[in-house]
Amino acid sequence: MVFYFTSHVVAPSVTLFMGADKHENEDLIKWGWPEDVWFHVDKVSSAHVYLRLGPVNDIPNLVLDDACQLVKANSIMGNKMNDIDIVYTMWANLKKTAGMEVGQVAFHKDKDVRKVRVAKRNNDTINRLNKTKKEVFPDLRQEREGRDREEREDKKKLLREKKDKEKEEEKRKKDEAELKSYSTLMKAENMSTNYDGNDSDDFM
Known part of the structure; x- marks a missing residue:
C-alpha cells in the first residue's frame, strides 16, 4: 500500500507519496520514476517520501517545506526532535546493493544529495496534507512501464516530426535552386535565336 498526498501550495498541485512500510519502500526504490525526488530524515529512521516533479532545482520552496514536514512527521524519532536535517536527491541517485536490508539505500553520488534543516513540526502543514491522504494499492511496475512506453512514443513522434x-x-x-537555375537560364544574355537574317521561305 502507498499513501498519496496532494500539495496545493502551488498551481498546478503536486503529488507526494510514501510506502506504508519498508517493503513498499523497497518497491518504490525499484520502480521509481526519473522525475521523482526522494526525501528522508538524515541519520534517523523515517518514511521514504517521494515528490513527483522535475529536476531538484525546480522544487518551489513551499513544496519543499511540505515534503520535509511530511518526512519529519513520519519518523518516530524525527517527529520528536527539533532542528533535524532532511536529505533529498533524485530517484536515479539512489543506490541499492544485494547486501542491504529491506528499504535501505545508499547513493551513487554523495555530491548530488541535498540537505535542508527543519526547525520544528508544523501542525498546520501536516493537517492540511493529511486531509488529502489516500491509501492506494498501485501496480508500481505497470505504472513505470506505462510511463516509459509513453516516453518512447513521444521520442518517436519528435523524431518523425524532425525528419x-x-x-x-x-x-x-x-525548389529554390531550380527556380534560381531557371531564372538564370531566362536572362537575355543566355538566350539564343535561330534567326539567320534570311526572310525567304525557300529552302533551296
Whole structure:
C-alpha cells in the first residue's frame, strides 16, 4: 500500500507519496520514476517520501517545506526532535546493493544529495496534507512501464516530426535552386535565336 498526498501550495498541485512500510519502500526504490525526488530524515529512521516533479532545482520552496514536514512527521524519532536535517536527491541517485536490508539505500553520488534543516513540526502543514491522504494499492511496475512506453512514443513522434521538417527544408532548398537555375537560364544574355537574317521561305 502507498499513501498519496496532494500539495496545493502551488498551481498546478503536486503529488507526494510514501510506502506504508519498508517493503513498499523497497518497491518504490525499484520502480521509481526519473522525475521523482526522494526525501528522508538524515541519520534517523523515517518514511521514504517521494515528490513527483522535475529536476531538484525546480522544487518551489513551499513544496519543499511540505515534503520535509511530511518526512519529519513520519519518523518516530524525527517527529520528536527539533532542528533535524532532511536529505533529498533524485530517484536515479539512489543506490541499492544485494547486501542491504529491506528499504535501505545508499547513493551513487554523495555530491548530488541535498540537505535542508527543519526547525520544528508544523501542525498546520501536516493537517492540511493529511486531509488529502489516500491509501492506494498501485501496480508500481505497470505504472513505470506505462510511463516509459509513453516516453518512447513521444521520442518517436519528435523524431518523425524532425525528419518531416528536414524533408520539407530539403525540398524547399531544391525548389529554390531550380527556380534560381531557371531564372538564370531566362536572362537575355543566355538566350539564343535561330534567326539567320534570311526572310525567304525557300529552302533551296
